[in-house]
Amino acid sequence: MAKKILIVEDEENERILYAEELEKEGFEIKAVPDGTVAVALVEKEEFDLIILDLQMPGLDGIETLGKILMKKRNLPVIIYTAYPQYKDQFLTWAADAYLTKSSDLSLLKEKVASILK
Numbered sequence: 001m002a003k004k005i006l007i008v009e010d011e012e013n014e015r016i017l018y019a020e021e022l023e024k025e026g027f028e029i030k031a032v033p034d035g036t037v038a039v040a041l042v043e044k045e046e047f048d049l050i051i052l053d054l055q056m057p058g059l060d061g062i063e064t065l066g067k068i069l070m071k072k073r074n075l076p077v078i079i080y081t082a083y084p085q086y087k088d089q090f091l092t093w094a095a096d097a098y099l100t101k102s103s104d105l106s107l108l109k110e111k112v113a114s115i116l117k
Contacts, residue, residue, distance in 0.1 A: 003048040003116045007031040008038040008064060009080075010056040014101075018051065018080075021105050022112065035064030042068050047075060048116055051108070052095070054081040062091045069094055076115045080108060 005027050009015040012033070019029040030045070032038050036059050038050070050068065054061030065077060076096045079086075084100045086092055097111050 002026055002028040004028045004030070004046065005112065006038060006041060006047045006050045008033075008035060008050065008056070008061070009053045010034060011053075014053075018105070018108070021109065025109060025112070027112070027116075035059030035061065035067070038064055039067045039071075042071055042075070049112060050075060050077045051080050051112070052077055054079060054083060054086050054092075062086070062089065065094060066091060078108070078111055078115070 005022055007015055007018050007029060009018065010033050015031045019031045023029050032041060034056050052061050052065060061079060068075060078097045078099060079092055079095045080099050080101060082101045087098050092098055096115055099108055099111060
C-alpha cells in the first residue's frame with residue numbers, strides 16, 4: 001500500500017507541483033492550502049508524513065506543526081520553506097527535517113524516501 005503524504009502549502013502552483021512529483025514516486029498525496037485544514041485532516045485521517053510550508057496566511061507553519069504534534073506526536077514532518085532563517089527557531093526543531101525550497105525537488109524526494117523507508 002502506498003505511503004500517504006499530506007502537503008500543506010498555500011501557493012497553489014507549488015502545491016500541485018509537489019503533489020504531481022510525489023505521486024510519480026508512488027505516494028498517495030493529499031494537498032491542502034493552509035494549516036487549519038491540515039490540523040483538521042490529521043484528526044480524521046492517517047498520514048505517514050507531512051510536508052509543511054512555514055509562511056502561510058492564518059495558521060502559520062510553526063503553529064500548525066505544534067498543533068499536529070500535540071495530536072500525533074510520532075508523525076514525521078518535513079518543513080519545506082523558502083525561509084532558511086526559521087531553522088533556528090526552537091519549535092522547528094521538532095520537525096524531522098528542515099529543507100529550503102528549490103526548483104530542483106530531488107533533495108525533497110530523497111528526504112521523503114529516507115524518512116518513509
